[in-house]
Amino acid sequence: MHLERNLERALHRADPAPGLADRVLKRLEPAPPRQVRARRWQAVAAALVLVVLGGGWVARHEMERRAGERARDQALLALRIAGAKVRFAQEQVRGIGSHTNG
Amino acid sequence: MTAIIEAAGDPDETLRSAQRGDHDAFSRLIDEHEAMVFSIALHFFGDRDRADEIAQDVFVRLYRSLAAIESSSHLVFWLRQVTSRRCIDEKRRFRLRAVPLDEADARAVESPEPDLLLERRLRELVVELPDAQRIAITLRYQEDLDPAEICRILGIPLRTVKSHLYRALQALRKKLGDC
Incomplete structure (x- = not known):
């Protein structure tokens, strides 16, 4: 048996399925415009989401800051009122003391 | 038009x-x-779909390397070298099981000769050879290259190429004898 001759016949060149050049050229094409547009819209949507989320975070932070300021003002007012009442009571006590000594 | x-x-x-x-x-x-x-x-993978993918990859790579190609004969050398290395790399990467041609695709290589069964059996046996022997045999008998040209394409010593060819032929003879 002529193995080498049979190998030459068995391993002869075969053609690929038609259109190999087209399949290769298709892989070399840049992304079609539709995909580019879709990606642009995705980027815009992502930016909008970021703006909304960021805005929400800023607004919430501002509300918390104002609530804190209100609470601080109320606490100061309460302290001032309590101080005035203490001073009034001290004056009353001092008045009673001077009457008793006199 | 003439141009x-x-x-x-x-x-x-x-x-x-x-x-x-x-x-x-x-x-x-x-x-x-x-x-x-x-x-x-x-002839390396015994699988038309995989061969088509490899061919596409090789030509995409050629497109990106066109500037480095010096002549049409250099192009043929480059394509044989890149295809051979791509086949071996692909095999190493995925450790594919060799698929017998009758399982892989009924559209096996057409042959003008009458001894279709023997040729088909030979292609199956070639796919079962170790990678280095398989690519050497393919370049030797498909591309009709001598061992010196194969050693340039594969970047291995001439003695190694001859050894691969000898062992591959021995293995094929033995397996055909066992049939």
């Missing part, structure tokens, strides 16, 4: 046109060499 016909007929001119960015010329280069590239991969 177009001349360009189509002269492989070096087609190569130069492709290097200048002419997609039609590049397409002609693919048409001219696709059977060679596809068949090396087909």
Whole structure:
């Protein structure tokens, strides 16, 4: 048996399925415009989401800051009122003391 | 019109046109060499779909390397080398099981000769050879290259190529004898 001759016949060149050049050229094409547009819209949507989320975070932070300021003002007012009442009571006590000594 | 016909007929001119960015010329280069590239991969993997993928990869890589190709004969050498290495790398990466041709695809390589069964059996046996022997046998008998040319393409010593060919033929003889 002529193995080498049979190998030459068995391993002869075969053609690929038609259109190999087209399949290769298709892989070399840049992304079609539709995909580019879709990606642009995705980027815009992502930016909008970021703006909304960021805005929400800023607004919430501002509300918390104002609530804190209100609470601080109320606490100061309460302290001032309590101080005035203490001073009034001290004056009353001092008045009673001077009457008793006199 | 004459210029177009001349360009189509002269492989070096087609190569130069492709290097200048002419997609039609590049397409002609693919048409001219696709059977060679596809068949090396087909005889290595025994699988037409995988061979088609490999051929596409090789031509995409060629497109990106066109500037480095010096002549049409260099192009043939480059395609054989890149296809052979791509096949071996692919095999190493995925550790594919060799698929017998009758399982893989009924559209096996057509042959003008009558002894279809023997040829088919031989292709199956080639796919079962170790990678280095398989690519050496494919380049030797599909591309009709001598061992010196195979050693340049594969970048291995001449003695190793001869050894691969000898062992592959011994294995094929033994397996055919066992049938």
